[in-house]
Amino acid sequence: MPGARSRLVVATHLCAAVLVLLWSIPTFGLLVSSFRDRDQISASGWWRAMFPAEVSSQYRAAPPSTAIVKNGLYTIEGNIFNGAGGEVIAFGTSIRSPAEYAVGRRVVAQGGEAVTLTRNGDYSITSTTPMTGPRGMRIFATTVSPAKFTLGNFDRVIGAEGMGQAFLNTLTVSIPATVIPTLIAGFAAYALAWMRFPVRALVMAVVVGLMVVPLQMAFIPLLTFHNKIGIGKGYLGVWLAHTGFGLPLAIYLLRNYMITLPREIIESARIDGIPEFQIFLRIVLPLTLPALAGFAIFQFLWTWNDLLVALVFLGSSADQLVLTGKLRGMMGAHGGEWEILAASAFVTMAVPLLVFFTMQKYLVRGLLAGSVK
Amino acid sequence: MEQVGATAVTVLIGVFGCTGYYFLSNRMLDRICRADVLRCNHIRPWLFMLPALVLMGLYLLYPVFVTLCLSFMDAEGDHFVGAANYLWLMQDAKFRESMLNNLMWLVVVPAASTVLGLIAAGVTDRIRWGNFAKAMIFMPMAISFIGAAVIWKLVYDYRPDGEEQIGLLNAVWTAMGGQAQVWLDSPILNSVLLMVVLIWIQTGFAMVILTAALRGISKDIVEAAVLDGASPVQVFLRIKIPQIGGTILVVWTVITVTVLKVFDIVLTMTNGQWGTQVLANLMFDWMFRGNDTGRASTVAIVIMLMVTPVMIWNIRNTLREVR
Known part of the structure; x- marks a missing residue:
């Protein structure tokens, strides 16, 4: 049935094209809008941007x-x-x-x-x-x-509107909040994957259980706790919170990846008398690099894009307000000024999108380590 | 610049501090029980896990109990009020609205994302530009909920009659002869439009996981079906989908948990007005605007109760798997 076959091929291409268009057009619209000035945006839809x-x-x-x-x-x-x-x-x-x-x-x-x-x-x-x-x-x-595009919106939001400072604040939150949990989870995952001890299954079950605990549960007690030990609202609190919240998923993903490593490597190292600490650092860690990268990207995207944790654990002064919080403020203050909102949104999205497109491979691998066996 | 320096120092302290802890604690253990190596092997795993267990205990486990206690306390968390918060919750109109909306989200979003993800996985694996298509569908995953809210607010934008519509939805709607609408203020429809945003974000995730599962299906079964005269669509629906049932369930539950925590989208697009309130945003309202830790905690407990079945299911699977 060559006819039916080629019709199916056409349908497949068509279906994929429709999905791709539906998924990319909204973002593309905002991207185009971020390069137009205010009068143009209110005069015509972004899809007319190419025309006078x-x-x-x-x-x-x-x-x-x-x-x-x-x-x-x-x-x-x-x-x-x-x-x-x-x-x-x-x-x-x-x-x-x-x-x-x-x-x-x-x-x-x-x-x-x-x-x-x-x-x-x-x-x-x-x-x-x-x-x-x-x-x-x-x-x-x-x-x-005539159709014209400008970089003026970006100029304005990064400088005068303070997105530049917020960018730095977000960076301040997300780098430590990515590196530290990855490291801590690596050690714990190794113990859960390759060391034998009585309650191992139970610990693993608790980790998996904690993975779905809603963050909403944690806010009030932890805010009180932070105030009590004198951290209050600040970067240290956010780093700790992101670390705590990210650990269950990190341990789960890394452990699932580590148990797929060949048993002989680890056991022959043990027979040779290499200490566990060295086995982990010299042998297991390098072999786990893809999964570590996968989780790190995941955690980086999540901490960069997070609004809720930052709202709760960080202050709202200029040197603590993160990009997402800033963008939320702008949606309130500049409700209808699409040129400002569009440019601000793209300032917040630039780094995650860059990370996504350059390291997609690792992200996918990290996700797969967790859900497909 | 000062801030950048401080961050770099934090990363260094964190990394060296952690590594130092693991190194030194292992050294000490080696020293202490040089004689009794077997006992060391019982203690060592705990050294490896200690920082993780302490942090998870403090940031996830301990708050569950405190929040549970607070839900039986008054607004300041000073006095025991019994079940008063729960009784209030049953009668609160906003809570009932949030609950209904959350249930609607729970049905629509996981279902739509999984089905769309399955279709996307099915079609993108059969075409030459599949990788590009996958990247475009997966991309929203890198965008924050709030960035997505801005993107979709522009799509839903409304201009009064007579003005040029700059929102795509209204432009298409008026081009088809409709009246321009303020989409976000008509109940039920507005909730659906908010769900579209989350579906848009989650479909890529579903697609990636399901693609891997589809690729893992044994070729023999598929070939046997093709030899027996099954059409490609039949193979997909009758052979492949039943084979990846387990993975579909995993995707479904992961998205379900995400849905229960949905917050940013509602906060920034409607802030729970016009009948779009959801539990997570209601909790935030009572925490920061209502300043009532009792009621906020009660709402949080309700969210917790709703994820509990998933949690139990996950734990049981793990216990069965890990010996």
Whole structure:
């Protein structure tokens, strides 16, 4: 059945393509938005970013005091872009119909003045009687701005909005919170995998049980505990908390990997009289490197992306607020300012995405050590 | 810069401190019982495990008991109030809403993620650009819940009628002739839209694990089925899926546990308004906004009770496996 076969191949490709698009488009949309300026974002969806955008805005002509008499008419002339350049496609004189007239037409405004606006933004307002009032006339124009991308949003959020400092804070949290549990778990996993002692199965069962304990259980008692021993809210507390919370999974993954190592290697080392400490450090640890890397990446991503533990155990001052906490604050303070949110979100996601794409292989291996036998 | 230095020092102290502890404690053990080597072999494993056991005991086991006690105490944790917090919980409308939502999440998210993960695993293994496809589907895993919340808030964004819609969902909806909607304020639908975010994150995980399981199926069985005239779809549904039942169950339970703790997405997208409250966020509310450790602990205990079946199942499997 070659027909059915090739139809299936097409269906497979199609199905994969749909999944990939659905999974990547939302992220891509935010990425594109982070390079657009505010006016462009509110003028058109990000999927139109490649094309020129139409924007309706309000401009104000020069005030009546600048009017000169020209050909017997009181005349005000100027350019709505003030020389910045742009292209007008329609204009209007009232807010209700900001794109009523084609460019170049001469129309009569509410006050009786004759108004015209050209494609390049030059306007002229003429009147037979002297014009009065302190402010210039409002002109509504629909302009076309060419597709353009900017790095300005990133500039602003990293500097002025303080994402740069938050980036450092996150780094401060996640590096020790990754390295230390990996090391501690390595030793414990070795004992559970290759040393015989009476309650080994029970210890392993407890570790597996602790793996699913919700963090919510831990917050109130530990906050009290940290205050009592004088750590309070700070980096030391977060490091310890992340270490404690990460250990069960680490031990579980590493042990499952270690028991797959060939028994002969370890037993012949023991027969040769090499101390256990040396066996672990010189033989088992190097062989476990893929799993160690897998867990370390996992833990790094988790501590980098964590909001809850940081909210509870860290303060909210500038030198302690982490990226996720900062981003949450921004969602409150800059609710509709997508250019700020998009750029901030990508500052928080840059490192995890980089780690993910460069070390995906190890991450997958680490995950597999835990669930597939 | 000072901070970077302090972090580097911490890492060094941590690494050298730990290694130093393991090294010295092992040395001491060697010295003490040079005569009785056998007894040493009983003590040594505990030296290896001590730091891990102390930290896990302090940060995971001890809090379970304290939280349990606090759930029978008043707001400040000073006076015993019996079951008052639990009675309050039964009557609290927000709690009932959270509970219902959590149950809905528990049904929808693991099911959707596992099924989508299975489909993704099935199709990406048959095409040449499968690795690229896998990477794209797995990618959300590297994104924080809050980053995902920003990404999806843009998708769900709403502009009043007459303005250009900049959210993808409303753009598609209006293009199909619908009225632009404020998606996040209509109950049930908004919960589903929040679930979409978690499904989007978890599907990649399911896909990775299930891919490995599918690859582990013996080729003989598949070939025998093909010789008997089974179509590829039949092979997938009738032969392969039953073979990886165990792995599907593991994936399902791991996602279930994740779902129970879902917090960041709800906190940042709706903060539990418009009928989207969930237990983890309710607990956070009572802890920091309500300043009531009794009620917060009670909610935490409820979450704990909900993961307990998974926990018991895991423990039993481990006890059977490890001898």
